[in-house]
Structure formats: structure tokens, C-alpha cells
Amino acid sequence: MRTIVIPGTDIRTSPIGLGCASLGSRISPTLGRRMLEAAFEGGVTWYDVAPSYGAGRAEEILAPFVAAHRDDLFLCSKAGLVPPKNNGLMRLAYDLGRPLVSVARGLSRRFRSIKATRNRRVALSGEFLEASIASSLKRLRTDHLDVFALHDPDPADLDRDDVIRALERILARGDACHISMAGSLNAALSAVALPVFTFFQIADDPDGRQLPALNEALDRPAGRIIHSVFGVGGARDRMINRLRKYPALAAEATAAGYGERPEEIATTLLMRRAFAVNPEGVVLSSMFSAGHLAHNLRLASEPPDPAAPQLAERILSAP
Ligand SMILES: NC(=O)c1ccc[n+]([C@@H]2O[C@H](COP(=O)([O-])OP(=O)(O)OC[C@H]3O[C@@H](n4cnc5c(N)ncnc54)[C@H](OP(=O)(O)O)[C@@H]3O)[C@@H](O)[C@H]2O)c1
Numbered sequence: 001m002r003t004i005v006i007p008g009t010d011i012r013t014s015p016i017g018l019g020c021a022s023l024g025s026r027i028s029p030t031l032g033r034r035m036l037e038a039a040f041e042g043g044v045t046w047y048d049v050a051p052s053y054g055a056g057r058a059e060e061i062l063a064p065f066v067a068a069h070r071d072d073l074f075l076c077s078k079a080g081l082v083p084p085k086n087n088g089l090m091r092l093a094y095d096l097g098r099p100l101v102s103v104a105r106g107l108s109r110r111f112r113s114i115k116a117t118r119n120r121r122v123a124l125s126g127e128f129l130e131a132s133i134a135s136s137l138k139r140l141r142t143d144h145l146d147v148f149a150l151h152d153p154d155p156a157d158l159d160r161d162d163v164i165r166a167l168e169r170i171l172a173r174g175d176a177c178h179i180s181m182a183g184s185l186n187a188a189l190s191a192v193a194l195p196v197f198t199f200f201q202i203a204d205d206p207d208g209r210q211l212p213a214l215n216e217a218l219d220r221p222a223g224r225i226i227h228s229v230f231g232v233g234g235a236r237d238r239m240i241n242r243l244r245k246y247p248a249l250a251a252e253a254t255a256a257g258y259g260e261r262p263e264e265i266a267t268t269l270l271m272r273r274a275f276a277v278n279p280e281g282v283v284l285s286s287m288f289s290a291g292h293l294a295h296n297l298r299l300a301s302e303p304p305d306p307a308a309p310q311l312a313e314r315i316l317s318a319p
């Protein structure tokens with residue numbers, strides 16, 4: 001596995017991180033634990049979680065894995081979103097749904113769409129942040145987070161005095177080594193002006209201009225963590241569509257080593273694009289299937305491919 005050093009820190013990590021949003025919901029605890037170990041064995045050292053992930057179960061499922069490898073991995077958890085009130089029912093639906101999905105492939109897409117978007121946003125306050133990280137540390141059975149992130153915050157809350165003071169106390173106590181904003185581009189742009197934030201986690205939808213906008217605003221060393229590299233608005237599906245419509249573009253991508261089938265080209269190209277646009281940061285991926293993990297680890301091991309962003313843009317902008 002290739003490694004990167006996060007600017008402004010002494011963190012040397014894999015350029016790919018395992019996103020645990022589905023750990024305990026779509027992904028069963030048993031499969032999840034197996035894939036966490038497989039990712040670690042493959043060289044993944046960055047793990048991204050939140051109290052709301054996996055219908056509220058992800059942090060607890062991660063705990064034994066974290067205990068086994070604490071000094072050899074980096075852990076980011078968050079505060080700001082909590083699971084829905086009817087969480088028990090949601091967990092039951094996931095537990096009953098998983099075996100059905102494994103026998104009826106058609107259900108899979110629908111199952112994936114029951115995602116964490118029904119999580120509740122909690123009003124930010126200094127008190128809430130301190131209580132939230134204390135609960136996360138307890139659930140994760142660790143004494144510190146490498147990164148503590150505000151999860152989808154309202155940009156207006158970021159510079160509130162009680163919020164900043166609480167984040168400073170969390171750092172001073174050693175409960176977290178770094179503070180991050182994990183949410184919208186607007187929130188990231190507001191956080192740039194606040195020195196307590198040294199990490200920025202945003203979507204990098206290939207259709208959007210999120211990461212270039214953040215890079216333009218950031219005039220200091222910082223961690224950049226990106227997700228949604230296959231597109232929030234369906235960039236991967238659109239790319240597959242364009243590759244089918246324009247065989248010459250598909251042939252060009254195949255000749256350049258991005259694979260044979262449109263699906264494979266799109267996935268490989270968008271992943272390589274993500275590593276190329278964020279060469280000193282981490283690309284988050286949900287990769288709880290063995291095939292996805294193997295594919296993404298192979299791509300993360302290669303040096304960044306400077307040609308990928310331009311080719312991706314050309315295909316996506318084809319009419
Ligand atoms: N506000 C925030 O802070 C925020 C928001 C969104 C996401 N995140 C973080 O980012 C992580 C990733 O989220 P995402 O939305 O960007 O999801 P993603 O990694 O794009 O994953 C979406 C789907 O793509 C599949 N996949 C992964 N690699 C693939 C490959 N090589 N070929 C085909 N399919 C592949 C995954 O399947 P499998 O998992 O089944 O392998 C998953 O179902 C989350 O888990 C979370 O940690 C943070």
C-alpha cells in the first residue's frame with residue numbers, strides 16, 4: 001500500500017480510508033468485522049465512523065477491531081447526527097432484510113437506499129460536543145480519536161464561542177488529536193477561517209467543484225478527506241451511460257488501461273480521479289464486498305494518475 005503524510009501533521013496513512021456508514025445496517029456485524037480485518041491486512045489505516053452510522057451500531061462493532069490495532073490505525077468519529085428515534089425498528093428491518101437481500105439481488109438497490117439520511121441533527125453546543133465524544137470513546141473502547149469531526153454542522157454554528165471552547169478543551173485533554181468539519185462545502189469554507197479546524201471532510205462529486213473550491217480557500221496545511229467519489233447525483237451511472245453511447249470514448253479508456261466493460265471503466269476511472277485530485281489526503285470508500293475492497297486497494301497502491309481527472313471530465317461532459 002502506498003502511504004501519504006497529511007499536511008501539517010505527522011500522520012502517515014494509506015490514501016484510502018474505510019467508510020463505516022453501513023457497518024451494522026446494510027452490512028452485518030459478522031461480515032463487517034471480517035472486512036475490517038481484510039482492509040487492515042491490505043494496508044488500510046484510516047477508518048471513518050460516526051455515532052449515527054450503522055443505525056447507531058457502527059462504533060460498537062468497530063471497538064474490538066480498534067482495540068486489536070489501536071496504535072496502527074487512525075480513527076475519525078463525529079458529533080452532530082444521531083440515529084432516528086425509531087432506531088430499534090430500523091435495526092430489526094436491517095437484520096431481517098439482510099438475508100433476503102443476499103438471495104434476491106433485485107432487492108439490493110432498495111435496501112441500499114434505506115440509508116442514514118433519516119438521522120436526526122442535534123443542535124450544537126459545547127456541552128453536547130463534550131458529551132458526544134465521551135460516549136463515542138466509550139463505545140469505541142479507546143481513549144482518543146485521531147480526528148473528531150462536526151457532522152454536517154450548520155455553518156452559522158461553527159464560530160460560536162461555546163463550540164470553539166469545547167473543541168479546544170477536547171484537544172487539550174487529548175480526547176482527540178485533530179478537529180475536522182465533515183459536511184457541506186459551505187460549512188467547510190466557514191471552518192477554513194477557524195484555526196481549530198485542521199481537517200476538512202467533504203463530498204467530491206465528480207460533477208461538482210467542491211474540492212477545488214476548498215483548495216482555493218485553504219491557505220494553510222490541512223487534512224482533506226473526500227467521499228462520494230462515484231457521485232452524489234449519479235456521476236458513475238451517467239459515465240457508464242456515456243461509455244455505452246460513445247464506443248470511441250470507451251475504446252480510448254480501455255486503451256489507457258481503465259478496463260474493458262463500461263462499469264469497470266467508470267469505477268476505475270472515478271477512483272483514480274479521486275486519488276489524483278486529492279494526492280495528499282484520504283479518499284473514503286465503503287468497500288465491504290471482497291471484490292470492491294480488492295479493486296480499490298489495487299488502485300490505492302498505484303501512484304496517482306494525472307490523466308484520470310481530465311478523461312473523467314471529458315466523458316461526463318459528453319452530451
Ligand atoms: N458528511 C459526512 O461526513 C459523510 C457523508 C457521506 C459519506 N461519508 C463517509 O464516506 C464513506 C463512503 O461513503 P460514500 O457515500 O462515498 O460511498 P461509496 O464509497 O461511494 O460507496 C457507495 C457504494 O459503492 C460501492 N463500491 C465501493 N467500491 C466499489 C467498486 N470498486 N466497484 C463498485 N462499487 C463499489 C460500495 O459497496 P460495498 O460497501 O458493498 O462494497 C457502496 O455500496 C461513508 O461510509 C462515510 O464514512 C461521510
